[in-house]
Amino acid sequence: MKLELRNNKDFWAGLLLIGMGSGAMIIARNYRFGGVTNMGPGFFPTVLGGLLTAFGLCILIMGLLRNVKIQRGPSLRVLITLMGALILFGILLEHAGFLPAMVTLVFLSATAGREFKVREALVLTGVMTFIMTAVFIWGLGLPYPLIKGF
Amino acid sequence: MELFHNLIFGFSVALTGQNLLYCFVGCLLGTLIGVLPGIGPLATIAMLLPLTYNVPPVAAIIMLAGIYYGAMYGGSTTSILVNLPGETASVITCLDGYQMARQGRAGAALAIAALGSFFAGTVCTIIISVFGPPLANMALEFASPEYFSLMLMGLVTATVLGHGSVLKSLAMVVMGLLLSTVGTDIFSNVDRFSFGISELLDGIPFVIIAVGVFAFGEIVSNLSNPEERVLFTSKMGSLYPTRQDLKQSVGPVMRGTALGAFLGVLPGTTPSIATFASYVLETKVAKDVSRFGKGAIEGVAGPEAANNADAQCKFIPMLTLGIPASGTMAMILGALMIQGIAPGPQVMTRNPDLFWGLIASMWCGNLMLLLLNLPLIGLWVSLLKVPYRFLFPAIIAFAAIGVYSTKSVAVDLYVAALFGILGVTWRMLDLSPIPMLLGFVLGPFMEENLRRTLQVSNGNLGVFLTRPISLAFVIVSALILMVMSLPAIRKKRHQIGD
Numbered sequence: 001m002k003l004e005l006r007n008n009k010d011f012w013a014g015l016l017l018i019g020m021g022s023g024a025m026i027i028a029r030n031y032r033f034g035g036v037t038n039m040g041p042g043f044f045p046t047v048l049g050g051l052l053t054a055f056g057l058c059i060l061i062m063g064l065l066r067n068v069k070i071q072r073g074p075s076l077r078v079l080i081t082l083m084g085a086l087i088l089f090g091i092l093l094e095h096a097g098f099l100p101a102m103v104t105l106v107f108l109s110a111t112a113g114r115e116f117k118v119r120e121a122l123v124l125t126g127v128m129t130f131i132m133t134a135v136f137i138w139g140l141g142l143p144y145p146l147i148k149g150f
Numbered sequence: 151m152e153l154f155h156n157l158i159f160g161f162s163v164a165l166t167g168q169n170l171l172y173c174f175v176g177c178l179l180g181t182l183i184g185v186l187p188g189i190g191p192l193a194t195i196a197m198l199l200p201l202t203y204n205v206p207p208v209a210a211i212i213m214l215a216g217i218y219y220g221a222m223y224g225g226s227t228t229s230i231l232v233n234l235p236g237e238t239a240s241v242i243t244c245l246d247g248y249q250m251a252r253q254g255r256a257g258a259a260l261a262i263a264a265l266g267s268f269f270a271g272t273v274c275t276i277i278i279s280v281f282g283p284p285l286a287n288m289a290l291e292f293a294s295p296e297y298f299s300l301m302l303m304g305l306v307t308a309t310v311l312g313h314g315s316v317l318k319s320l321a322m323v324v325m326g327l328l329l330s331t332v333g334t335d336i337f338s339n340v341d342r343f344s345f346g347i348s349e350l351l352d353g354i355p356f357v358i359i360a361v362g363v364f365a366f367g368e369i370v371s372n373l374s375n376p377e378e379r380v381l382f383t384s385k386m387g388s389l390y391p392t393r394q395d396l397k398q399s400v401g402p403v404m405r406g407t408a409l410g411a412f413l414g415v416l417p418g419t420t421p422s423i424a425t426f427a428s429y430v431l432e433t434k435v436a437k438d439v440s441r442f443g444k445g446a447i448e449g450v451a452g453p454e455a456a457n458n459a460d461a462q463c464k465f466i467p468m469l470t471l472g473i474p475a476s477g478t479m480a481m482i483l484g485a486l487m488i489q490g491i492a493p494g495p496q497v498m499t500r501n502p503d504l505f506w507g508l509i510a511s512m513w514c515g516n517l518m519l520l521l522l523n524l525p526l527i528g529l530w531v532s533l534l535k536v537p538y539r540f541l542f543p544a545i546i547a548f549a550a551i552g553v554y555s556t557k558s559v560a561v562d563l564y565v566a567a568l569f570g571i572l573g574v575t576w577r578m579l580d581l582s583p584i585p586m587l588l589g590f591v592l593g594p595f596m597e598e599n600l601r602r603t604l605q606v607s608n609g610n611l612g613v614f615l616t617r618p619i620s621l622a623f624v625i626v627s628a629l630i631l632m633v634m635s636l637p638a639i640r641k642k643r644h645q646i647g648d
Contacts, residue, residue, distance in 0.1 A: 013579035017321050024328055024343070031340050037609035041335035041342055044597045048328040055321035062317070074574045075374035082370060082546065083567040089550050090560035105550055109543040112373055116539070124540055128547055136551055140198070144558075 007069045014060025021052030081112040097148035098137060102129045156506050157279055163507030164514050169212050172205065173511050176213035177518045180220020185228060191221035199485060207489040208504050212511040214482050215465075219515045222461055223267060223523060226454055230259045232545070233368060240457075241364075241584050242425040246442060246449030257527050258391040259450050262399050264523045265391075266451045267458035270407040271516030274462035277411050278509050294603040295613050299623035301596045305589060306627040319585045322576075326589025327596065329354060336594075337601060349561040358562055359590060361549045362569025363576070363583045369542050370574050390527075395447050402432050402452030410459025414466070422588055428456035462512055469505060 005011055025046055034040030085108035092101035106128045110121040136142045163169065176198075183194045198217050202210040229240040230247035243263070250259040292300075305323050332343040333353030344350040391399070406428040413424040432452045433442050442449050468479045491501060553566045576583050607613040614620050 009579055013318065013581055016575065016579065020325065027343060031342060032338070035609065036604055039601045039604060041338045041340040045328060045331045045342060048324050052321060052324045052328060055317060055324060058317055059321065070578060073578055074370050078373045079370050079571065079574055082366060083570050085546070086550060086563055086567045090563035093554065094560045102547065106543045106547050109546045110539070113539040113542065114373070124543060128544055132547055132551065142555055
């Protein structure tokens with residue numbers, strides 16, 4: 001039987017855990033490990049990183065033995081659009097103000113949907129921006145300027 | 151009849167027009183904000199906290215308690231309707247509540263959640279006033295070894311909830327513990343894993359992980375596989391639970407209340423442990439376990455009662471010991487300090503009006519929630535009729551504000567985006583994020599108590615086994631782990647047999 005790694009679920013899960021676990025161990029080497037009596041800041045993270053690596057290794061081996069396929073992957077387009085919208089929201093909120101940030105966030109998120117229609121999305125953006133402003137800025141009095149730098 | 155006297159005194163404080171009004175406003179605002187998807191009780195209280203600054207101390211804490219209960223109930227509502235837990239405790243409600251909603255029984259699920267919570271609230275009001283002081287004395291005897299073993303037990307229980315492999319669930323618990331070490335180490339002031347980002351020095355806020363992994367992860371997977379997103383049945387069925395529903399819920403509510411009340415008193419446990427424990431208990435008690443995860447009403451009734459019982463009893467360690475037992479309690483503690491009240495054992499003697507007034511208003515708050523929510527169930531259910539393409543940008547907008555408003559730094563949004571990506575990857579690889587979340591919440595307490603224990607015991611690990619209460623927790627953890635691995639072995643055998 002030919003070993004197929006590209007879609008092997010447990011292989012990648014194991015690899016991810018090993019990566020994060022050993023990464024944590026390497027970074028934690030900068031913190032004092034200490035002893036059992038007097039644990040340093042590096043003790044807990046190092047032990048946990050080791051445990052995570054060990055678990056990852058077991059899961060990886062199980063993956064090689066069982067070869068369970070990844071069934072459904074997320075759409076990369078959706079993921080990038082939504083996370084991009086979130087990051088853009090943060091940047092605009094700090095530099096351009098609440099209104100431009102909110103308009104961008106809602107409209108850009110809406111484009112990630114399958115049944116996207118420009119007019120519908122524009123109306124939604126308008127309505128949501130108004131609701132968010134009413135609830136959070138006028139209602140709860142969050143101290144964010146609506147427009148900045150103009 | 152000192153207790154009777156105290157309760158009457160409490161009600162005389164709570165039932166003044168002014169305090170009743172603050173209690174009502176708190177419940178209403180708490181539910182309104184808490185019901186917004188992606189905003190949990192923690193974010194809700196954080197957002198509403200400034201409103202209480204200019205209110206007299208007793209009224210302020212009564213209002214905060216109202217906000218707390220309202221937000222908790224609002225959180226359950228979003229878990230049931232849109233499968234978005236605002237807090238770890240509501241994750242459990244998602245399991246069966248959301249399935250009930252999908253089957254057109256959202257109304258019944260919401261009503262049972264409200265009724266169960268009210269029952270738990272009523273019982274716990276009595277428990278606090280009767281057993282509060284002696285229970286606090288018992289919890290006072292817990293030292294670091296007991297806390298550590300208790301949390302160990304909580305984490306082992308958490309693995310029960312990860313679907314599929316026990317190994318992966320345990321790995322995710324460790325992942326959560328590891329994530330919780332981000333930020334300044336309280337013992338040595340060394341900043342760990344902050345990568346030079348000063349905003350990370352206080353650790354990764356819970357809201358970010360909750361919103362990033364759960365809210366965003368859910369939306370991304372819904373949009374990626376639209377054909378798999380089973381639509382709700384167009385007819386919502388009855389808005390109210392049937393006689394059969396009520397009959398099935400009585401047992402779970404009673405057991406959930408008992409569990410929640412017991413676990414709630416112990417500081418360091420989170421409401422999630424109570425809800426997890428209640429859910430596990432119900433699956434063990436039930437005749438037909440296969441119904442769970444597919445819309446079993448017991449899976450909503452038990453954990454919801456446990457959640458409310460726990461939430462209410464969390465006030466005991468806070469008011470008597472000054473120990474915040476959860477993130478939300480820490481927030482209330484902070485609010486008390488702003489009011490110039492030093493929480494601790496002296497609260498009961500120095501501010502009896504505050505202590506007993508709060509206890510009485512807890513019951514009033516619960517009653518108000520019931521009166522507020524039963525008529526509004528129809529309104530919450532109608533939320534479901536909004537098409538998803540309108541709903542998801544709105545959820546993202548609320549969630550983004552929820553993340554940003556806790557500290558008002560944009561870095562939190564970027565970290566949330568990172569966790570969104572991580573959450574989607576975890577889901578794809580069948581790495582359940584629920585055990586991770588619990589590990590993350592308990593991590594700091596665990597590390598602190600482990601280090602303190604070993605400092606005191608001179609590095610002797612046997613101390614966990616020589617102290618009877620600690621030993622009991624360790625034994626239970628080992629038992630759960632053993633039972634847990636049995637079905638896994640069976641499943642594996644089954645697969646090999648295939």
